Amino acid sequence: MEALKTVSGVVAPLDRANVDTDAIIPKQFLKSIKRSGFGPNLFDEWRYLDHGEPGMDNSKRPLNPDFVLNDPRYRDARILLARDNFGCGSSREHAPWALRDYGFRVIIAPSFADIFFNNSFKNGLLPIVLEEEKVDDLFSRALGAEALILNVDLAAQTISGESVEMRFEIDPFRKHCLLEGLDDIGLTLQHVADIRTYEARRRREAPWLFE
Amino acid sequence: MAKTLYDKLWESHVVREDDDGTALLYIDRQLVHEVTSPQAFEGLRLAGREPWRVKANLATPDHNVPTTARGGVESISDPVSRLQVETLDRNCRDFGIPEFTMDDIRQGIVHVVGPEQGATLPGMTVVCGDSHTSTHGAFGALAFGIGTSEVEHVLATQCLIQKKSKSMLIRVDGKVGPGVTAKDIVLAIIGEIGTAGGTGHVIEFGGEAIRDLSMEGRMTVCNMTIEAGARAGIIGVDDKTIDYVRGRPFAPRAEQWNQAVAAWRTLHSDEGAMFDRVVTIDAATIAPQVTWGTSPEMVAPIDAQVPDPAAENDPVRAESMVRALIYMGLTPGTPLSEIVVDKVFIGSCTNSRIEDLRAAAAIVRGRQVAANVKQALVVPGSGLVKIQAEKEGLDAIFHEAGFEWREPGCSMCLAMNADRLEAGERCASTSNRNFEGRQGQGGRTHLVSPVMAAAAAVSGHFTDARTL
Numbered sequence: 001m002e003a004l005k006t007v008s009g010v011v012a013p014l015d016r017a018n019v020d021t022d023a024i025i026p027k028q029f030l031k032s033i034k035r036s037g038f039g040p041n042l043f044d045e046w047r048y049l050d051h052g053e054p055g056m057d058n059s060k061r062p063l064n065p066d067f068v069l070n071d072p073r074y075r076d077a078r079i080l081l082a083r084d085n086f087g088c089g090s091s092r093e094h095a096p097w098a099l100r101d102y103g104f105r106v107i108i109a110p111s112f113a114d115i116f117f118n119n120s121f122k123n124g125l126l127p128i129v130l131e132e133e134k135v136d137d138l139f140s141r142a143l144g145a146e147a148l149i150l151n152v153d154l155a156a157q158t159i160s161g162e163s164v165e166m167r168f169e170i171d172p173f174r175k176h177c178l179l180e181g182l183d184d185i186g187l188t189l190q191h192v193a194d195i196r197t198y199e200a201r202r203r204r205e206a207p208w209l210f211e
Numbered sequence: 212m213a214k215t216l217y218d219k220l221w222e223s224h225v226v227r228e229d230d231d232g233t234a235l236l237y238i239d240r241q242l243v244h245e246v247t248s249p250q251a252f253e254g255l256r257l258a259g260r261e262p263w264r265v266k267a268n269l270a271t272p273d274h275n276v277p278t279t280a281r282g283g284v285e286s287i288s289d290p291v292s293r294l295q296v297e298t299l300d301r302n303c304r305d306f307g308i309p310e311f312t313m314d315d316i317r318q319g320i321v322h323v324v325g326p327e328q329g330a331t332l333p334g335m336t337v338v339c340g341d342s343h344t345s346t347h348g349a350f351g352a353l354a355f356g357i358g359t360s361e362v363e364h365v366l367a368t369q370c371l372i373q374k375k376s377k378s379m380l381i382r383v384d385g386k387v388g389p390g391v392t393a394k395d396i397v398l399a400i401i402g403e404i405g406t407a408g409g410t411g412h413v414i415e416f417g418g419e420a421i422r423d424l425s426m427e428g429r430m431t432v433c434n435m436t437i438e439a440g441a442r443a444g445i446i447g448v449d450d451k452t453i454d455y456v457r458g459r460p461f462a463p464r465a466e467q468w469n470q471a472v473a474a475w476r477t478l479h480s481d482e483g484a485m486f487d488r489v490v491t492i493d494a495a496t497i498a499p500q501v502t503w504g505t506s507p508e509m510v511a512p513i514d515a516q517v518p519d520p521a522a523e524n525d526p527v528r529a530e531s532m533v534r535a536l537i538y539m540g541l542t543p544g545t546p547l548s549e550i551v552v553d554k555v556f557i558g559s560c561t562n563s564r565i566e567d568l569r570a571a572a573a574i575v576r577g578r579q580v581a582a583n584v585k586q587a588l589v590v591p592g593s594g595l596v597k598i599q600a601e602k603e604g605l606d607a608i609f610h611e612a613g614f615e616w617r618e619p620g621c622s623m624c625l626a627m628n629a630d631r632l633e634a635g636e637r638c639a640s641t642s643n644r645n646f647e648g649r650q651g652q653g654g655r656t657h658l659v660s661p662v663m664a665a666a667a668a669v670s671g672h673f674t675d676a677r678t679l
């Protein structure tokens with residue numbers, strides 16, 4: 001996994017609660033057997049005026065001028081600002097893949113859906129939970145005439161920008177993995193002996209689980 | 212100390228734990244389908260890794276498969292869908308993972324197939340690259356959905372890195388009235404606690420109304436736990452659980468059966484166990500439910516009206532209500548029973564089991580699908596459910612009424628195959644998600660129980676199934 005230490009960039013404000021994974025990447029794009037190439041179809045139904053299908057030339061499709069990512073202010077955004085329960089719905093990892101592929105590295109929201117939150121860390125995408133008031137404050141700044149640019153420093157757990165100085169909390173293990181770009185499977189395989197010991201004990205206690 | 216069921220399931224699966232509570236959790240069963248697994252198998256190959264324990268996995272294609280008359284994988288006409296199902300077949304063959312392929316009578320929706328086969332057992336940890344894995348919690352198993360990286364992690368190590376969640380008890384006290392189903396109970400719960408109400412928690416469902424449910428009904432409740440934002444939903448083991456599991460192909464036999472049953476009998480929360488949060492609901496107050504918006508929490512009893520965003524105090528909520536009503540094409544104040552439907556879908560991992568089909572057929576028997584309903588689909592959850600229903604003559608009842616009787620799969624629950632809504636079409640659906648575009652771009656989904664879907668089909672609009 002690609003490490004994440006600091007991210008600086010434009011903040012795109014997506015002012016909706018309960019943004020679900022169907023909205024992040026509609027199901028017709030889940031038929032791919034690859035991990036990449038989902039960026040052009042991120043938020044497909046909101047972003048384009050026509051119906052998207054895999055294999056279309058997205059550069060020729062009509063854009064929805066009212067959708068935030070199509071606003072020139074937020075071109076090249078790397079930080080997504082969102083509302084409560086972001087990423088609810090399915091377990092599809094295509095959602096963080098699409099956000100990453102588009103160019104986002106950080107998502108800030110008051111709360112995230114559980115599976116999405118987990119999946120993000122596994123893909124070098126940092127979900128930050130901030131209090132409602134702080135998120136409100138960032139929304140009012142990001143929606144202003146000038147784009148809001150923020151710097152996120154994972155090691156220091158800070159978000160800073162012009163007259164913005166905020167701290168965020170993060171699970172220490174997840175922070176460590178993201179900073180170092182560690183591969184979970186590699187980490188777990190350091191404990192092969194523990195897994196074998198567990199299995200041997202469990203096989204005695206509950207042999208039917210190993211039939 | 213008194214333990215919750217979740218405590219017991221958690222503790223019996225911890226391989227090791229760090230000081231900060233990060234644990235390596237052992238996984239007994241992984242279910243696999245075609246959409247969230249190809250990249251996981253690819254990851255294994257690239258790293259030169261082998262599955263840790265092939266027999267702990269069970270695969271079947273479900274999301275992409277056509278539900279019209281069909282043969283094997285070659286009968287999928289959409290080349291992109293076909294490639295995905297072929298990729299699953301190939302991966303299972305290459306790695307030796309048991310799979311029910313498309314032409315196998317046991318194929319179906321993973322969450323229907325697992326319990327049906329006894330591949331889901333009490334006391335297990337069960338995962339799948341699918342959020343509705345919560346379904347399997349009905350058996351007193353710790354079951355939750357994971358992403359593709361974690362699918363790969365389980366394939367490679369039979370473990371997951373996890374932290375323990377908080378615990379919540381939702382107790383549904385007393386008895387529900389006649390004609391009120393498991394689906395109505397869970398929709399009412401989500402209406403009460405909200406789609407983020409369970410975030411960070413594992414929910415145990417208890418109380419008389421839950422105990423009274425059949426295993427099918429309990430699966431419906433646990434299935435939608437994820438719609439309340441929870442990590443998992445669980446229900447303690449009782450005689451119904453054990454009777455359901457007995458004799459299934461993957462269930463233990465002979466001496467091991469007795470040993471297993473003795474262990475399973477302990478799978479309930481102890482008297483006096485403490486939960487981080489307790490919610491109680493009076494079953495008698497629950498009426499048949501219909502969702503009116505684009506989130507499962509936007510739900511109301513059938514005798515209510517479409518709510519008015521102007522009456523909502525929270526501005527963010529009011530804004531999402533406005534947006535939802537525009538999308539749904541609904542006006543505040545309209546009685547739910549006056550909303551006319553274009554299509555009806557009875558199926559999905561929430562409500563496609565034999566009991567669901569029996570309940571819907573009981574309403575449909577001797578009636579006709581209303582003239583304004585363009586399409587009414589029944590999609591059994593598995594090949595075995597389909598055969599059972601046909602033995603009981605349910606297919607004939609649906610046919611005579613004007614329903615289409617299909618082959619098993621996810622179908623119009625998420626419209627990854629040809630079964631979908633057109634823009635603006637309104638559907639009474641027994642599935643679990645009413646998000647924008649879920650059943651087809653621009654499609655409008657109302658979540659209901661199988662009897663309410665059947666009642667909408669024969670009436671042409673939502674109607675209280677209890678009055679039919």
Ligand code: SF4
Pocket residue numbers: 273274320321322341343559560561620621624625642643
């Ligand atoms: S039936 Fe629907 S919710 Fe269930 S697994 Fe299939 S797509 Fe997901």
